[in-house]
Each structure stands twice: as C-alpha cells, then as structure tokens.
Amino acid sequence: MKLTRLQDEHGGQSLELHPLVTVVTGLGPAARERVARAVSAIPCSGEPGLGGLVEAHGVVLDLTPENLDLLDLHDEVDVVVRSSDLPGSRIEGPATDSPADQPDDSPAVAAARRAYADNCEAYRILQEALEEALEEKALLEQALREEANAGPEHEPDQHGIGGGATSPEALALADELAALQARMAELEGQLGQEGRDIDVVTAWVDSARARLRAAESAVEVPVATAEDIESLERAHDEVLAAERKTEGRVGASRARRRLEEATRGQDELLAKMGFPTWSSYVMGAAHRGTDPDSQRELAEARREFERAEAEWAQLSAYIEADPDWSETLDGLERVHEQARLILGDVADDDVEQALRSHVVPEVEIHELAGLGGRLEDLETLVDARRSLLAAAQRSRDAAAIRLENLLGTGAPMTSEGAGAPEAAGTGPEAGGPSGTSAEAVEWYVLARLANQRAVSYAGSVPLVLDEPLKGWAFEDVSNVFDRLERMAEVVQVIYLSDDADVVSWGRELGEDRAAVVEAGARVFA
Structure with a gap:
C-alpha cells in the first residue's frame, strides 16, 4: 500500500508523496508530529487527523478509518523511527573491556551485563550466518540464470551425440505448475457458484472500457491539420467545377457522375474533420461534442x-483476503519465478510445455539437479535464519531493558553489549553517537522495514523516519541509505529531515525513485 497524499482539509495545505521515497524538508515540530501521527494511524485503521489518499492494488481511496478498515488494517505497528529508537539511545556510556570490569557492580548487574553481551554476540553471529546464506543463494540463482540463457553451444546434439535428456528439475516444476493451475481452476469454479465469476467480471470490464473509448471518440472534436484543410478546399473546388459542367447540354450525364464522385470525396473529408456539411465547416461548427445522444451515451458509458471497475475491485479484495487464493497465487508466482531461472523469458501460457520440453546435456543433469536442490535448501535455511535472527533481536532487546532497569539512568555500558567486540570501522570513531555502531543501526532499520512488509492483504505500510540519524556523518551510515532506497520497492519511505546530505541523497535518486518536498514551516502547523 502507498500513501500518495496528506492534506489539511481546513488549512488547504497538502504534501504529494512519491510511491518509493519522499524526503520532506521544512516542517516545524508540530507538523512533523501531525505527519507521524497520520501515518501511525494507517496499520490500525485509526483516526489520522489529516486527510489524504492511499493506493492499494491499483485502487485509490481516501485516507479515512473506514477505508483503512476495508483494507483489513488492524495491527498495532510502530511506523515511525526516531533517534531515540536506535540501538544505544537508552543505554549510553563508554565501552568497557569485559562485562565484569565494573568494580561497583552487584552480582545481579554483573550477570545482566554478561547476559546482554552474550545476546549481542549471538545476534552478531546470526547476522553473519544469514549474510553467508543470502550470498550463496544469490550466486546459485545467478548460475541457474546463466545456464538458462546459455547459447546454442550448450544445447544437446539433435542426433543424441553428447547425450541429451529432459531436466528432472524442470519436470518437477511443470508438475507443480499443473497442480497449482488445477487448484486455480477449482477456486474459480467455486467463485462462479457464489456468483463471482472472474471471466464474467473481466469481460464486463473490457466491454465497458471499449464502450467508454468509443463514446469518448464520438464526442471528441477532431483537430484539423493544414493538410486536411487544403484537401477539403481542393475537393470543394472540384465539386463546384463539376456542378458547372452539369449545366451544359453536352456530356451532362458524365458530368453528373463526376459531381457525385466529387461530392462523395468532399463528404468523406468533412466527416473526418467533424463537420456534417460544407456550410458547417464555413461557419466553424463541428457536429461532434454537441450531439445530445452522443453526450448521453458518454455519460452512460462512464x-x-x-x-x-467497482465490481472488479470488490472481487479482487475478496480474492486477496481468502487464504486459499493467497496460497495458490503465491505458489504460481514462485513457480513462474523459478521457471524464468531455468527457461528465461517465456509467455505464461507456454511455461508448462516449455518446462516439460526443456532438455540439457546428460553430463549436466546431475549438476543442475544438485544446484536446484541446493537452492531449495538455501531458501529454507534463509527463512530459518531470519526467524532465528528476529528471535535473537528480541532476546537482546529484553536483556538490554533488564540491564537498563538494574543500572538506572547514566550507568556505564556499551550500546552493543559490554565487552562485546565492535565491527571494525563501526564504533564511536566512525561518527556514531553514544558509541552505537553503524552496522547495528543498519540492521535495526532493516528489521523495522521487514516488520512492515506485510501488515494485511493490502501489503506493506509506509515507514516514517523523523531525523533518526541526526549527529551521524553521512558517509558512516551510507549503507543505511542504500538499504532504504532498495527496500522502498516494497515499503514506502517518508524521510522528515532538514539535513542537507539527506536532501542531496533524495535528489540524487532521481524523479523515478524519489521526490524532495520543500514543505515550509506553515504546512500543517
């Protein structure tokens, strides 16, 4: 889901937002809070306090609690990132050499320090493990793409020399695709029995669109070019000349035929330019756009x-809210993506047959089957490691809160765990406030983005960053901005900042990827 506009219905002010990245500058503190509160209302269908527009699956709706409720948005999700949310913001102080190096620590505090350090180390190890799995997965996918796009020299000999055979991986994928298509047909049949026939609704939309285009064309006043005018006036001269010849006694019959031909040519040109007669052309009165029947047809067609379109939107919402449909559609998308890795670009209707006909040299069969199997294993491994990492983050945060409560305000401790080693080049010397590492900030922002990817069947909800990196040198957190730009494909990013480096980053992304909105202090004030 995308938030495309925020507006103050009473003050008449508005912010137009880019579907990927928007950097908003010039907002005062009160206006920043109003924007944050409006976006925070989206995932829970709350009262935004501002008007606006949201877009979900091609349908544009007003930003109201009622419309958000229609999108099944009922989750309490924190969508605003502030500097106070970043790792190390609550627990600050210089790093120590070990969890037990504080002479005044009680046994409970010393144990809490060790637990926090252990949790941070576990989190770091899981981060590295996930990155390794993702890197290997990317390399395997690239290898399969290269094999799919290999030139003729990699194709098996047509006479069997070199040994060609059907790919077992492709056959298994074709069987899975056939099963999913059969399930899709079954679900469509159930919809039809409920009076929600997809083919009927699709045909209705196509027919209504064609009717509307025809009605719009009928009332559209054509624009005559200089060439059209010259042709028409030349045709009219021919009509006048033919009329004069019909008045003579010799060749009158032939002259009348010539007059008919000239008149027909003139009428065709008049019709093309939107005029019923030569007189109407002279008077400048085109018949298109003024005919009551045409205007009535246009209104009815609209x-x-x-x-x-409303029927199609309702049917789409019904489908997307149904778990059986979601599972089947997700399966089809996954199978088609895997098929593209094997086949390259193939029309959807031809994928199953192309998979069943896909032949590779026998010497490559076992190697390719191994690659495909390893890719499936890696996808499972990546999912598992992501879940472990999320659990480790929750455990680390809980340990941090326990230690903070034991220490009280201002107690000495590192942000990434007392005694836990910091990544090279990412400690306090890298420009981070409170001893926080840039790597920790990057992973925190990624976790927040991941938490908002799928809030309901409407998809993701926007993430607001309210100057969270103030105090950081831009070059030290450039990876964070790179992540934001890439993840904006799935989670819309709204960055509230007056920092010149952030504004420059937004402009450098280009109009296709981002917009920089200079709001001014009076907007939403």
Whole structure:
C-alpha cells in the first residue's frame, strides 16, 4: 500500500508523496508530529487527523478509518523511527573491556551485563550466518540464470551425440505448475457458484472500457491539420467545377457522375474533420461534442465503466483476503519465478510445455539437479535464519531493558553489549553517537522495514523516519541509505529531515525513485 497524499482539509495545505521515497524538508515540530501521527494511524485503521489518499492494488481511496478498515488494517505497528529508537539511545556510556570490569557492580548487574553481551554476540553471529546464506543463494540463482540463457553451444546434439535428456528439475516444476493451475481452476469454479465469476467480471470490464473509448471518440472534436484543410478546399473546388459542367447540354450525364464522385470525396473529408456539411465547416461548427445522444451515451458509458471497475475491485479484495487464493497465487508466482531461472523469458501460457520440453546435456543433469536442490535448501535455511535472527533481536532487546532497569539512568555500558567486540570501522570513531555502531543501526532499520512488509492483504505500510540519524556523518551510515532506497520497492519511505546530505541523497535518486518536498514551516502547523 502507498500513501500518495496528506492534506489539511481546513488549512488547504497538502504534501504529494512519491510511491518509493519522499524526503520532506521544512516542517516545524508540530507538523512533523501531525505527519507521524497520520501515518501511525494507517496499520490500525485509526483516526489520522489529516486527510489524504492511499493506493492499494491499483485502487485509490481516501485516507479515512473506514477505508483503512476495508483494507483489513488492524495491527498495532510502530511506523515511525526516531533517534531515540536506535540501538544505544537508552543505554549510553563508554565501552568497557569485559562485562565484569565494573568494580561497583552487584552480582545481579554483573550477570545482566554478561547476559546482554552474550545476546549481542549471538545476534552478531546470526547476522553473519544469514549474510553467508543470502550470498550463496544469490550466486546459485545467478548460475541457474546463466545456464538458462546459455547459447546454442550448450544445447544437446539433435542426433543424441553428447547425450541429451529432459531436466528432472524442470519436470518437477511443470508438475507443480499443473497442480497449482488445477487448484486455480477449482477456486474459480467455486467463485462462479457464489456468483463471482472472474471471466464474467473481466469481460464486463473490457466491454465497458471499449464502450467508454468509443463514446469518448464520438464526442471528441477532431483537430484539423493544414493538410486536411487544403484537401477539403481542393475537393470543394472540384465539386463546384463539376456542378458547372452539369449545366451544359453536352456530356451532362458524365458530368453528373463526376459531381457525385466529387461530392462523395468532399463528404468523406468533412466527416473526418467533424463537420456534417460544407456550410458547417464555413461557419466553424463541428457536429461532434454537441450531439445530445452522443453526450448521453458518454455519460452512460462512464457510469457502466465505474460499476464494472467497482465490481472488479470488490472481487479482487475478496480474492486477496481468502487464504486459499493467497496460497495458490503465491505458489504460481514462485513457480513462474523459478521457471524464468531455468527457461528465461517465456509467455505464461507456454511455461508448462516449455518446462516439460526443456532438455540439457546428460553430463549436466546431475549438476543442475544438485544446484536446484541446493537452492531449495538455501531458501529454507534463509527463512530459518531470519526467524532465528528476529528471535535473537528480541532476546537482546529484553536483556538490554533488564540491564537498563538494574543500572538506572547514566550507568556505564556499551550500546552493543559490554565487552562485546565492535565491527571494525563501526564504533564511536566512525561518527556514531553514544558509541552505537553503524552496522547495528543498519540492521535495526532493516528489521523495522521487514516488520512492515506485510501488515494485511493490502501489503506493506509506509515507514516514517523523523531525523533518526541526526549527529551521524553521512558517509558512516551510507549503507543505511542504500538499504532504504532498495527496500522502498516494497515499503514506502517518508524521510522528515532538514539535513542537507539527506536532501542531496533524495535528489540524487532521481524523479523515478524519489521526490524532495520543500514543505515550509506553515504546512500543517
């Protein structure tokens, strides 16, 4: 889901937001809070306090609690990142050499320090393990793509020399695709029995769209070019000349035929330019756009198209809310993606047959099957390691809160765990406040983005960053901005900042990827 506009219905001010990245500058503190509160209301269908527009699956809706409720948004998700949320913001102080190096520590505090350090170390190890799995997965996918796009020299000999055979991986994928397509047909049949026939609704939308285009064309006043005008006036001269010849006694019959031909040519040109007669052309009165029947047809065509689109939107929402449909559609998307890795670009209707016909040299069969199997194992491993990392983060945060409570305000401790080693080049010397590492900030922001990827069937909800990196040198957290730009494909990013480096980053992304909005202090004040 994308937030495309925020507006103050009473003050008449508005912010137009880019679907990927928007950097908003010039907002005062009160306005920042209003923007943050409006976006925070989205995942729970709350009262945003501002008007606006949201877009979900091609349908644009007003930003209201009622419309958010229609999108099944009922989660309490924190969508605002502030500097106080970043690792190390609550527990600050210089790093120590070991968890037990504080002479005044009680046994409970010393134990809490060790637990926090152990949790941080576990989190770091899991981060590295996940990165290794993701890197290996990317390399395998690249290898399969290269094999799929290999030139003719990699194809088996047509006479069997060199030994060609059907790919077992492709056959298994074709069987899975056939099963998913059969399940899709079954679900479509169930919809039809409920009076929600997809083919009927699709045909209605197509028919209504065609009718609307025809009606719009009928009332559209054509624009005559200089060439059209010259052709028409030349045709009219021919009509006048033919009329004069019909008045003579010799060749009158032939002259009348010539007059008919000239008149027909003139009428065709008049119709093309939107004029019923030569007189109307001279008077400058085109018949298009003024005919009451045409105007009535246009109005009816628009109403029918709106009804058809509303029916399609309702059917789409019904499908996306159904878990069986979601599972089947997700399966089809996954199978088609894997098929593209094997086959390259193939029309959807031809994928199953292309998979069943896909032949590779026998010497490569076992190697490719091994690659495909390893890729499936890696996908499972990546999912498992992501879950472990999320659990480790929760455990680390809980340990940090326990230690903070034991220490009280201002107690000495590192942000990444007392005694836990910091990554090279990412400690306090890298420009981070409170001893926080840039790597820790990067992973925290990634975790927040991941938490908002799938809030309901409407998809993701926007992430607001309210100057969270203030005090950091831009070059030290450049990876964070790179992550934001890449993840904006799935989670819309709204960055509230007056920092010149952040504004420059937004402009450098280009208009296709981002927008920089200079709001001014009076907007939403």
